[in-house]
Amino acid sequence: MSERNFSFSTDEKPVGVIGAGSFGTVIANMIAQNRSVLLYARNADVVKHINEKKENRGYAIHPNVQALNDLATLADQCDVIFPIVPSSHFRAMMQQLAPYLHPYHMLIHGTKGFDITLPEGETVESVEKLDRSRVKTMSEVIQEESVAVRIGCLAGPNLSKELAMRQPAATVVASHFQEVIQTGKKLLKSDRFQVYENNDIVGVEIAGVLKNIIAIASGALSGLGFGDNAKGLLISRGAVEMVYLGRALGGDLKAFLGVAGIGDLVTTCNSPKSRNFTVGYRLAKGEKLNDIIADMKEVAEGINTVRIAKKCADTYKVRALITDRLYRVLFEGLNIEEALEFLMRFPLNMDIDFI
């Protein structure tokens, strides 16, 4: 289908971005290069700051971006909305937004985390089983909470800092709807930003979420002072683990081999700019998890993902050694050196057995 079919008849309509964290801000700036943007921030002071100072989290704000604090106006003015908020707030945000949404709205989210619903009084650890009825991707949350059906997601190696500097990068827009993919492409694509298409949205989402686990482990390896052999080992075995877990959760193999899978994995595992990498690095340097979390400005999704992925691996009986050891390091006080020793001694032989 040619792109012309999706030409905009309402070019003047602004595009909405929900969430003024680093990634949300950068995405808003990118879209602002050819469309006006409404950027929603939960906090009224932040809105004021953005509009007055034209600055947020160290990023200059494009003149086409206007911040606001009102979801009703945002939904009313924008047909296309990019929700980019941490996974732990995502459902609550959708519940607030839902009354203003209509089936013609297009939602393309950029959140890499899972949503979990637990029975009253239970925790991820105490609940007996954690299966897909309790673990949802963000696109599924959107569908559950609202009438929106034209849903897509953004995933890929997209470190906010590098995007803001207009360094070359790529992303994947995944959706069941060609219309959504083409719209996302049109809004984001630039001479420094390539956009790929994928129609396995759940696979792409899961790949983006699971890679954060490996990123923490990679940070830990660096923190211990190990070099590139170790990292190569971790990334390749981590990718295999992602495939197994991802398939148990309903993703297709292909998504894991693409930009949102391997691409994102390699980036985050090598980057001190990544929050998840930083968590692992500081752990290896001997800091306590709680101190690290308290010290970070933004959420490192990987920490929660480790808890969820470990429980899912147990429920679906998938062998996920890295996730399992990392869980023990993070939450059960296992020494990083011990975890590494265990992984190195584990008798494994087959390299690749899923293709």
Place this chain on the structure above:
Amino acid sequence: MEILEEKKNKNKKYKPILEGIPNWPVYQLSKNRKEFIEEVTHQSIERIRELRPSNKQLLDDLQATAYREQNRIKRNRWRVDPKDDSAFWSKIKNELVELSTRNPDELTEAINQLLGKIVHRYASEIAGNFKPSSYRFAREAVKFWFARLLNGARVKKFGAFFRNRYTLRDKIHIVGKVKLLRKLARKGTVVMVPTHFSNLDSILVGWIIHEMGLPAFIYGAGLNLFNIKIMAYFMNSLGAYKVDRRKKNLPYLETLKMYSNLAIQKGAHSLFFPGGTRSRSGMIEKQLKLGLLSTAVEAQRTCYNAEGEQRKIFVVPVTLNYHFVLEAPELIEDYLSIKGQDRYFPENDKYGSFQLIRFMIKFFGNRSNISVSIGPALDVLGNYVDEEGNSLDAHNRIINTKDYFISSGELTIDRQREDEYTRMLSQRIVAEYHKINRVFASHLVSFIAFEMWQKKYHQLDLFNLLRLPEEELELDYQEFRTTFKRVRKQVYLMKEQGKINFASHLKGKSDLVINSGIDNVGVFHLNRPLLKNKQGNIVTKDLSLLYYYHNRLAGYSLEQFI
């Protein structure tokens, strides 16, 4: 033995919602049959040209069509096939050969003409032939003879044959959202999508539509049914159009879809079996055929695009619940051989008019009841619909269905989007099937017995299990009874959660319910799927058949309670 009667049927007789057949959309369609066929032909050609814009592509398709049609005539001929089938297709084939000699400027016109011939033939073949006189006659005949059979067989007294103590309504229970359906049928166009287990479904469904006071529906029935003369007569008069599953070529499929699409657009209430064919395994359909279903979505979009009244389309899932499926042995054999060895078995109906009548007599003499569950109405996206015809979201907020077809403020045609909508709708229909499915005692005992054997021989796969000699299989009654109670409790619980439904006869003393289940399951088969032996233990005479009836409850994760 104490008889467990179904709770006395409270269904009162429903008044027809539209007086006078001339007002029925289906009658309007058949009165203008010729014009309608022309319209279907015309629009199908347009659509096919849209899908195959280049002459080369279209020619490839037409050649494949002619080739396959001639093959079909050679290999798989049916009684209903027109006499001139062979002549027609050889002529088409010759014309296709001649086309290659045409010069390019005439080619497009010549291909279109040829396509027109094919499509027109298909449209005429598909089109139903509803006649009010024979509809009335068929309706009365069904009622009269069914009543005679019922009373004659049930009340064992001289002269009982002419009494009217039992009516069909005692035999066939209609439960669920009948009132809603009747209301919505006045407000918009209904597309009914039942599960499909037996060839009897087509007639049964025709009867229940009348019984609910609804005007006749147009409905898609497998052409194979028209091989049976007595069926053909009833189907024709009930407004059926013909679906030939042997024809998988592009012109045929597009014509069929266009027929359904235009009929729905014209406001004719429609019915088709979205599973496409009878469930071979006995399981509730999990995967629906999206072809005909997509016509509901497309018709809805076209209606929204029309000027004036914008009729809304309501999709109503229906499950048909039987103790007994006449053709179960052949169905399950098909299923197992396909699943087991990837072998293909051509469809082959062993039932003629005689077998059908004999079955009817048996059926009406027996206590074996049928129940039909009418599901909640959905819009074409699968949202629930209230009595006013409003679509509702999960929080009961009203949704404007038209918005699904709007992009940047305008109604747009996007086939990929609509394919996706169709897929979403199909998933919603499947989910509703599982919720409104009514568990009978016979389903539950079959399920439990089979699963108990499966557990006992857990090291065997399905095919090895089915190969075990039936004499070796015996379940201790006490053990069976305990399991039955446990699983039944679970079914109760699931009903409370809205995940399933069950017939009222499932409640009551477990011994009685088990007995009634065993007595009813597959009661007319030569080899009974379940029996009690002299010691009172549970045995089977045909494990494959038991597997078939067991499958009715597959997909609810009830295995874990065995």
